[in-house]
Amino acid sequence: MILLQVQQVMRRFGADVLFDNVQMDIQEHARVALVGRNGAGKSTLLKMIAGETVPDEGQISMRKDLTIGYLAQDQGLDSNNTIWEEMSSVFAEVHALEDQMHRLETQLSDPAVIADDQTYQQTLKTYDQVQTAFQQKNGYGYQAEIRGVLHGFQFDADVYDKSVTELSGGQKTQLALAKLLLEKRDLLILDEPTNHLDVETLTWLESYLQSYTGALLIVSHDRYFLDRVVNEVYDLSHHEMIHYTGNYDQFVQEKAARIQAQWKHYEKQQAEISKLEDFVNKNIVRASTTKRAQARRKQLAKMDRLDRPDSDDKTAHFGFHAAKQSGNIVLTVKDAAVGYAGQTLSEPDNLNVKKHEAIAIVGPNGIGKSTLLKSILGKIPFIKGQAVFGTNVVTGYYDQEQRNLHDNKTVLSELWDEHPTTPEKDIRTILGSFLFTGEDVDKPIHALSGGERARLLLTKLAMQNNNFLILDEPTNHLDIDSREVLEVALNDFDGTLLFVSHDRYFINQVATSVVEVSPEGTELFLGDYDYYVDKKQEQEELAAAAASETAEQDALANPDATPASAAVPRSKGQQNYQASKQQQREKRKLERSVAALEAKMNDLEQQATVIQEEMAQPENFSDSGKLGDLQKQLDAVNAEQAQAETDWTEQAEALENMD
Template sequence: MILLQVQQVMRRFGANVLFENVQMDIQEHARVALVGRNGAGKSTLLKMIAGETVPDEGQISMRKGLTIGYLAQDQGLDSRNTIWEEMSSVFAELHTLEDRMHSLEHQLSDPETIADQEAYQQTLKTYDQVQTEFQQKNGYGYQAEIRGVLHGFQFDADVYDKSVTELSGGQKTQLALAKLLLEKRDLLILDEPTNHLDVETLTWLESYLQSYSGALLIVSHDRYFLDRVVNEVYDLSHHEMVHYTGNYDQFVQKKAARIQAQWKHYEKQQAEISKLEDFVNRNIVRASTTKRAQARRKQLAKMDRLDRPDGDEKTAHFGFHAAKQSGNIVLTVKDAAVGYQDRILSEPDNLNVKKHEAIAIVGPNGIGKSTLLKSILGKIPFIKGQATFGTNVVTGYYDQEQRNLHDRKTVLSELWDEHPTTPEKDIRTILGSFLFTGEDVDKPIHALSGGERARLLLTKLAMQNNNFLILDEPTNHLDIDSREVLEVALNDFDGTILFVSHDRYFINQVATSVVELTPEGTELFLGDYDYYMDKKQEQAEIAEAAASEAAEQEAAANPEAPESAASAAPKSKGQQDYQASKQQQRQKRKLERSVAALEERIGELETQADEIQQQMVQPDNLADADKLQDLQKQLDAVNEAHDQTENDWMAQAEELENLAD
């Protein structure tokens, strides 16, 4: 079933057309990506679909009663509530039902109601109806649902009472997305939802969206994210829209094949045109052939000429080149600690970077990845240890905070001041290769967009001819095409690269190895991002199996005693704390598995109850009193099992929550 249709939509800015004749169909449960270059009009189109603006031409129609949730770029939640209050407000209807249930429970325990049998039965009937509705709408599970979503966005229980006003801009955006997910709209429109998310949160969000019950329309520069979430792609380019089926990788292949076919048809037509024009030019003045030449001329006039493929859009084209080669050992960091003012974020940190390697540093937000790069460069001192560069190493640094740009300068002067002996014509040519042309070079830097500032930083870096590039989030602010150009440039670079990135697709394309940064230090993985993730999964499985085996062996050796003889011996305070922590972890894992199993069982029982109720309203069964009575007994048994399972779940969920506290 189609939820929403975009039909022949146009948007103008003054005399210029941003896009026209745009068409899009969003089906029920669709997983749609909208891609295109910065400035193509993606966010503008999303605002139209969300109902915030209207098209200049065309229309957007939608199914009656369609609910839409829209998250604009970097749109933070504006509320004076606490985090928990704001999330809980999504379930206002359940709160009303819960209050109604408590009111009815009070009435049922009232002696006057009990004395009036008719009133008691009526109240009991009403209570059953309200309780059933409360149960069907996940009244007993919505708090666990809130906790699950908040945990996915790294909001733990100790911050639930924190006011939304105290959060950072990035956290407010995450909370806005969390609230939208809980609202379960029919269509969720997300404009760059992966901004401000670390890899762990991104992985959780991908998993959540894969099972989201409604339809999704997403704009994102995160190609890895799109590959895992979407199965349709709409490409907004050359002022028009083209639809492709498949994820992002499949879209890239199909678009390339489509453009190749267009070129083939275009070149074939051009050859035919050239042949016809040549015949006309040679034969139009000859009496014997003039009629045939006139016929060819008419044929040319009637021909529907194909446009040159790819339109007039430009792509940046640049490269990085080392002026001289470094030695084989480029960088060594041994047993270092990074942090601020004696607060250690990660220790011990070890790096051994060799010539021509491309090493990606990954880890959660706040772990010290950028701090490590700055410490290596001497911008922030190591708390412990030091960095040692090899022979002939010349470093170039890309700062994600863009602090090495001067806001009062123009684009041209930013480069020319650093390379005063280079002719202006050459500076303009280099800037042109990074898409700064014409009047663009006279723009003041403070007026540039994030993407333009990123391209200018890359221009400066390319002109330095370093042999060791240290890059901090180089793909931030770049559109997908610019990211792909950067990937090619780095893969062709004849030097060494050390970089921090949350862009997993970029890491896969560029990295020869991955270093994970944790509070316990660094760990090296000799492969790309997918290899790193496979190894992490393998490590987790081995650790879980080892813990399970150890627990089983301990239980088998001492079936009655809570502790073995060895463990019963006097222990130091540290040993006692360690054993208590391990025991708590085992208990927590056991409870988590049990709670998950109970949740699954509740879902199964609810499905069984729905199926029985559907059978009860079938005409044949309604006419058969015995059959109806039998179905009612089945339903009562299922409901009883459901209530008992739900009680077990609530008890264990509360125990788990207390354990976490």
């Protein structure tokens, strides 16, 4: 069932059209992502769908009685209530039913009511009805539901009585989202819901939204989050909307294939046009060939010419290059401790960074990840230990707090002052590659947006030609396009990387290993983020099994302390726990395998289409040898596709049977 439809919607800003003829269908239980570069109009469209603004043209229709919850970017909760009071206000109807139950209970204990059988029976019937409604609305479990959601957002019981007004901006935004989740609207519209969330909270939110009963419409720069939550993507770019099925990764692949196909058809037609025009120009004045030239001219006139495919000409394009190579050992930190006077955040911390490695540092907020980077750079002293750099190591630092910029300077002077011997033209060219063009270079830095400041910091870093980059949350404030450009630049970098990031997709794309920071120090995982998550899961399962085994051994060694009958249920419960964990692990593997097979089938289908198009070309159609080769290729692709479909069917059925 369709909950909401966006039909031929347009938005203008003055004489400029932000987007036009936008179409969108949101089905019941849909999981939809809205993507597009900064400034494309995503937030503007969300406000229209939420009913806060109206389109300039077109309409938005919705199912009768549809309930919508909308969270704008960094929209904090504004309330004088305590945290618990604000969350509990969602269940006002439950409170009213509970009060009614108490009143009816009082009446049922009234001697006068008891004495009148008819009144008593009627009151008892009303009580049963109210109690049933109370139970259906989770009256006996709503407090546990509130506690579960608050705990997911890192609000523990000791802050329930804290006033909302005392919270930080980020906490108010998290609380606004928590309240929306408890309200259980039919359609939840979330604009950048992952801002201010650490990885632990993000993981919890992903799990919660996966089981959310209503529909979801989400704008987010967190591609890992989108991959885990959505199964449809609407791409708002070049003033129009295009719909894709699948998660974010599948969208990226399908969009690339679509653009590649558009260019292929466009270039093919351009070659045909050029050939026809060349014939006309050479033969129109010759008596013997003028009729043929006129026929081709008519053919050109009737041709439905394809528009040149839109190119991402406003995407930043840059790279990082090392002016000289470092030694093999880049950085060593041994048994160090980081923190501040009187407070140790993490100990012992150990790092052994070698040339060309890309190491991601992860851990919860406040654990000392940024502090560790600053201690390595000498900006904050280690509580214990030191950082030792290798031979010829030259470091460059990206500060997430953006303190490396001077607010009183312009964009141009920020770079030129550091490189006074570089010609202004070259400085402007470099800035242009980071999307600072025309009058942008004369903007004062204090007037820049967060994304513009981030790009300027990256520009400065790229001009330093360091061989060891230390980056603190480099993807903050960047849109998806800029993040992808940064990933390519860092993967092509001929130096060494050490970075802190909450962007799990970014870590997967860039990191060769992951270092987790905790109060107990650092732990190295030799893989990307997904590998790190899998290994952590294995560690937790082994720890649980070891704890259970120890408890059972203690029980056997001390039968008087623990009844033998109590040991049996504990052992059986552990077996059930291990079986459940094993099933979850197998299910995750199957899910990844099914997704990989789906991607493979899509890729093979595109290969088959390309081969068929080549076979249909006149020059190949008349060449039996070439046609035979192409047919062999097509047969091989079809055979591989048939096998992939068989494997997919088997594994999809196995996955379905696990649910």
